[in-house]
Amino acid sequence: MSDALNYLVKARPDAVGHYFAFLKACGTRLDPKTRNLISVISKVHAQTERGLRQYLGRALREGATPAEVLDALLMAFPMLGLAKIVWAVDIILALDLPEFQPGALGAPGDWHDVMATKGFKVGATQRAECDGRGLFVHRAEKEWRVYDSRCPHQTTNIPDLALQGCTLTCPKHEWQFDVRTGDCIAKGTSPLKRWPSKVVKGRLLANW
Ligand code: FES
Structure with a gap:
């Protein structure tokens, strides 16, 4: 008001x-x-x-x-x-x-070059910046998962420090997310926004 x-x-x-x-x-x-x-x-x-x-x-x-x-x-x-x-x-x-x-609306997005895949261990998670967008990248056994760093609650840009192990905690109202799935595991209801991704010639690309 x-x-x-x-x-x-x-x-x-x-x-x-x-x-x-x-x-x-x-x-x-x-x-x-x-x-x-x-x-x-x-x-x-x-x-x-x-x-x-x-x-x-x-x-x-x-x-x-x-x-x-x-x-x-x-x-x-x-x-x-x-x-x-x-x-x-x-x-x-x-x-x-x-x-x-x-x-995210079904229109063709653009592919963005996020990072090199070399040296990124299975099970690891890392925050990255790519073309003005904050991301959390998680490497699973058989796939890569790229999430937007904006909290689905009120779009807080979640920082690197919010990551502990596989749990991401938004600093604003403490919604928690499991980076292995993107699911919200405490306080909230909505999952992290996940972007389509693929690996081409040793580079991780994401689409938004
Ligand atoms: S903005 Fe992230 S928990 Fe509210």
């Missing part, structure tokens, strides 16, 4: 309280995902960046997929127009959410 609304709630609770009660009562028959997607559209219409970021995060946490967010934006074209949709997409891209990368 904006500072101005916080101020009005405190200064005029008798009047502004009715406004919030009205908003709360409006969406009782909608599921949380739909409610938050509608709020995303209303924030784009009003062009409030903070509100867009807030409700986008809520919509994703309530199970909305990036494709559904884009559908909602495009369906609102008659109300929003292209300029506001582009404004919203620019903000979403600036958030650098891995699930909005073209590769």
Whole structure:
């Protein structure tokens, strides 16, 4: 909520309280995902960046997929127009959410040269930077696993120090992940985002 609304709630609770009660009562028959997607559209219409970021995060946490967010934006074209949709997409891209990368949305992504495979032991995990993206690379017996370093909770860029053995702990709210599977093993619910990878001539490549 904006500072101005916080101020009005405190200064005029008798009047502004009715406004919030009205908003709360409006969406009782909608599921949380739909409610938050509608709020995303209303924030784009009003062009409030903070509100867009807030409700986008809520919509994703309530199970909305990036494709559904884009559908909602495009369906609102008659109300929003292209300029506001582009404004919203620019903000979403600036958030650098891995699930909005073209590769994650089913569009052909680009292959990126992550590192040499020589000397990387089976069972080892290493953090890497590649073309502006943070990664955790794990080498299993028969495959490589490349994860985005952005936490699936609130996109914290998880640092190298967060890795202990096979457990990665996000410093912000302590969601924990097993780098052997990418699964969330404590506090949270969503796994790490895994990128497709392949080895070509001794180099590990990843696609996003
Ligand atoms: S942002 Fe990582 S646990 Fe919340």
